[in-house]
Amino acid sequence: MSEVQRATIQDVALLSGLSICTVSRALRGLPNVSEAAQAKVAGAAAKLGYVASAAASRLAGGSTRSVAIITPTATTWFFAHAVEAAEQVFADSGLDTMLISLRNDPAVHSRIFADLSGLAQKVDGVLLLNVELTEGQIHALDASSLAVASVGMHDVPWDNVGIDNVQAARTATEHLLDLGHWDLAILCDREKGARSVLTATDRLRGFTEALAGHDLTVDADLVVGAPSTIDGGRRAMSELIENRRVPTAVFAGCDETAFGAMAALREHGLSAPRNISIVGLDEHPMSHFLGLSTVQQPVADQGAFGANLLVERLHNPETAPEPASHLLPTSLMVRDSSRRRR
Amino acid sequence: MSEVQRATIQDVALLSGLSICTVSRALRGLPNVSEAAQAKVAGAAAKLGYVASAAASRLAGGSTRSVAIITPTATTWFFAHAVEAAEQVFADSGLDTMLISLRNDPAVHSRIFADLSGLAQKVDGVLLLNVELTEGQIHALDASSLAVASVGMHDVPWDNVGIDNVQAARTATEHLLDLGHWDLAILCDREKGARSVLTATDRLRGFTEALAGHDLTVDADLVVGAPSTIDGGRRAMSELIENRRVPTAVFAGCDETAFGAMAALREHGLSAPRNISIVGLDEHPMSHFLGLSTVQQPVADQGAFGANLLVERLHNPETAPEPASHLLPTSLMVRDSSRRRR
DNA sequence: CTGAAAGCGCTTACAG
DNA sequence: CTGAAAGCGCTTACAG
DSSP states (O other): OTTSOOOOHHHHHHHHTSOHHHHHHHHTTOSSOOHHHHHHHHHHHHHHTOOOOHHHHHHTTSOOSEEEEEESOSSSHHHHHHHHHHHHHHHHTTOEEEEEEOTTOHHHHHHHHHOHHHHHHHOSEEEEESOOOOHHHHHHHHHSSOEEEEESOOSOSSEEEEEOHHHHHHHHHHHHHHTTOOOEEEEEOOOOSOTTOOHHHHHHHHHHHHHHHTTOOOOGGGEEEOOSSHHHHHHHHHHHHHHSOOOSEEEESSHHHHHHHHHHHHHTTOOTTTTOEEEEEEOOHHHHHHTOEEEEOOSHHHHHHHHHHHHHHHHOTTTOOOOOEEEEOOEEEOOTTOOOOO | OTTSOOOOHHHHHHHHTSOHHHHHHHHTTOSSOOHHHHHHHHHHHHHHTOOOOHHHHHHTTSOOSEEEEEESOSSSHHHHHHHHHHHHHHHHTTOEEEEEEOTTOHHHHHHHHHOHHHHHHHOSEEEEESOOOOHHHHHHHHHSSOEEEEESOOSOSSEEEEEOHHHHHHHHHHHHHHTTOOOEEEEEOOOOSOTTOOHHHHHHHHHHHHHHHTTOOOOGGGEEEOOSSHHHHHHHHHHHHHHSOOOSEEEESSHHHHHHHHHHHHHTTOOTTTTOEEEEEEOOHHHHHHTOEEEEOOSHHHHHHHHHHHHHHHHOTTTOOOOOEEEEOOEEEOOTTOOOOO
16 A cells, blocks of 8 residues: 555646646646636546655745754753644644754754755745844845744744743742742843844843832842753752852742752752742643742744744745734743742 | 855766766765766765755655654653654754654554655655554555664564663562562553553563562552653552552652652652652653652663664665664662652 | 666746 | 646666
């Protein structure tokens, strides 16, 4: 069965009694095809189970019927779920998806973006997940023949979806302020400078704004850099406890950082919320079980939304509206790790 | 720069002063090419930064220079890491990787395996990660033109890599027995019957064998089915506590199941190891932080190993040895969740 | 060892 | 609205 010869456009032409070029046009929904012809072709194609050869179509100048997902890594909670949700949308749209993980490796990153024409030869479009890009790379992508959409990026000339990180961080911080805390630390990652991704920067800003709203200023000693991982959080919290000052509450830039912080607390004979109130940002599945208060952000939804944005562009290359940036809502989840200051 | 016209085989032929067919042969390392020609072609190709068009190459009957990873899901810890490790091997070998997530959806599963000739048109080979296959599907794959390799599968006619699940489960169980426990429960997933994946079945077997080694038999009441997720573990442990009997020790088929079990314990005012000793299997990054005793299994290594197996087959289609099954080692990690029976 | 020719299955102008 | 022709960039026999 898998060895049966595949039907070609020739077969469809023969069966429908039309030329292959009319078949080609009909199948792609191009104008200048009579309804009668359209119907005959559709019938013949269906009967033969015809699917155009991706290779031939691509070589002749048509589409590849495939897209690439470019992600900083495929292993963390956020990216794994975003990738799977996007892949589902692409598969349901009849598109194959090529996975490109940058693996947080600058060499891989530059290799990919230095050969956009190579990429454009293999896929029709790309979905970027929080990819840090230089101005030059943004322009090159925009000028390429590739359709582009992204998740979690800033100020880019294509469709984007994300959350309002400033707002989310402010919500988390205000939750702590509302509980009577005024001595707050933040454990958060830091961007290296590419202005296309400002996730961590925005979270720090939301924290700062929330404090300012209560006439408080940020204590530089209580701002500690932390990679968005469990181990990053553990180290950051240890740094706070051992070398700086222990505040009464902590905002962790993401849940995994918060988990690490809770582990560090335990290692020092402390715990949340007894000694420190702590709140994260993500709503990782472990948060529920660890009783972590956090700000939930939709993850599969962002991946699927971004994928749909790309599919739209692919379907209506010309008629599509101006690129826009969409924000999805977040919401506070109060659990045991945060409580009123005594 | 991304708009520069791509070099074609014609350009290489012109620059090297040879015909395109000699160039084609030289580039693919085929026999019957003089050393002089080989050198000229290599030089010209390098100078032009020539890379063969995947579409043209495929259409003419050559390779696609891409492979597919087929995985039950891309979101769980194990599969996310295996996918990324495999993708890295493929990328480093110059292969593009297509990601196909079955999303635990039987409809997607059968759609994919019903159209192997469609798949074979797009990729040269597939890496299967714990994919449940019927006899018919195994034969169809084996008879197809696709190169195949797998991770975590059983009794398949192609190269495979995995761990000895019976042994790993026995190690976990014997750890509990050695601590003086003799009243043991197991929380573990169950295969639906496809003999190509026996992970859960083998873990239950290892548990049973370990007990038998101490002249103990399995209490059917203490064998509870649990999907390999946090929530699955939570429910399974609740079932044990509420409707069955509370043993003194529990072997959870995977770490995520163990996390859920620990959460359920807490919800019932119990905890490990105070009331119950618990041991998992995986060595998930959270295990260290939650103090979970577990049996470590290599995850990125399995993905990379499987990918290399596939790359080997692709490079030496004929000369390669008989398909073999490789087992990677596991090891016990003792932490706080298990202790001597009082 | 090397090259001329045909063909893979499509799409794109260009005629009708 | 429809079709004949050329061509996309390779590889595969087949001659030399």
